[in-house]
Amino acid sequence: xxxxxxxxxxxxxxxxxxxNDWAVAVLDVLPVASGHTLILxxxxxxxxxxxxxxxxxxxxxxxxxVAKLLKQTLAPDxxxxxxxxxxxxxQAIEHLHIxxxxxxxxxxxxxxxxxxxxxxxxxxxxxxxxKIVAKK
Numbered sequence: 001x002x003x004x005x006x007x008x009x010x011x012x013x014x015x016x017x018x019x020n021d022w023a024v025a026v027l028d029v030l031p032v033a034s035g036h037t038l039i040l041x042x043x044x045x046x047x048x049x050x051x052x053x054x055x056x057x058x059x060x061x062x063x064x065x066v067a068k069l070l071k072q073t074l075a076p077d078x079x080x081x082x083x084x085x086x087x088x089x090x091q092a093i094e095h096l097h098i099x100x101x102x103x104x105x106x107x108x109x110x111x112x113x114x115x116x117x118x119x120x121x122x123x124x125x126x127x128x129x130x131k132i133v134a135k136k
Contacts, residue, residue: 004095022058025066039098076102
């Protein structure tokens with residue numbers, strides 16, 4: 001069974017900081033910052049592509065509520081909020097989860113642009129745009 005499903009079903013111990021009908025929010029056991037929290041949808045899906053609009057909206061509503069909670073209690077200067085979407089992005093557990101990472105001006109971390117080293121792209125912005133729009 002999925003580790004996150006076990007946490008959601010309370011079969012595995014976790015520090016739950018928020019819960020509603022759609023998701024559970026738990027402190028990350030390998031935090032990159034104090035208060036690093038994971039939003040775990042109660043429905044087992046691997047990526048956002050498997051959720052309905054309603055489900056996705058409700059899960060991001062939980063992300064907003066958890067960010068508010070962390071802002072009130074830990075007073076960070078900001079947040080990095082992200083999803084490792086698929087194995088190529090670093091998703092280690094095949095259950096969708098949203099990272100809410102409190103950030104402070106002095107933490108030494110970077111923006112999301114620092115996650116992947118910048119490389120020269122073979123396609124121009126115009127070529128890439130045309131390819132994406134043509135696929136609609």
